[in-house]
Amino acid sequence: GENVEQHPSTLSVQEGDSAVIKCTYSDSASNYFPWYKQELGKRPQLIIDIRSNVGEKKDQRIAVTLNKTAKHFSLHITETQPEDSAVYFCAAGFQKLVFGTGTRLLVSP
């Protein structure tokens, strides 16, 4: 089955800096790679996703890249703001979505 690894587990940045979170997956059949943001006590919220036929996708300050050959994908957040502080999960799969272990992002003013 699918196995998703995520790094780093914690990431502290200053406001305005960029943040990068990386994930690797094991199942070459996975074709959907979303990123979720989860604030304390709340549900995971989809922030961006990418499908296996696309190498990069951008939405304002957030971008995701996918390298199918290496089986890894990354989340890039530019111009970070304190409200970006949360736990971020990557995931891979399609009908069965497997989540990475999460990254706690702390953006200091």
Next chain:
Amino acid sequence: DTEVTQTPKHLVMGMTNKKSLKCEQHMGHRAMYWYKQKAKKPPELMFVYSYEKLSINESVPSRFSPECPNSSLLNLHLHALQPEDSALYLCASRRTSGVLANTGELFFGEGSRLTVL
């Protein structure tokens, strides 16, 4: 309506109790999911229903019993749970028809926070 609604939001039960978690969506999604999330951990898949049929059971103990009575409802029946089953239980649905049917996006409910005493 683009919401997945879960009830109750909070549930406290003893190890001998029988209770149920409920999930409802009216988006016409025919794939529905139960995930379990412990504190500071990622959501873990428990069950997947596709067109009201159980398609994936991730070797979940039988004290958890899912049910999908119709295309809008998903239940999780709980019986003889253990304290380690205390967690946030998340329901989700996925679009299965239309031009965006193959997006894979999950729509999560707010979750039911379960405490087993």
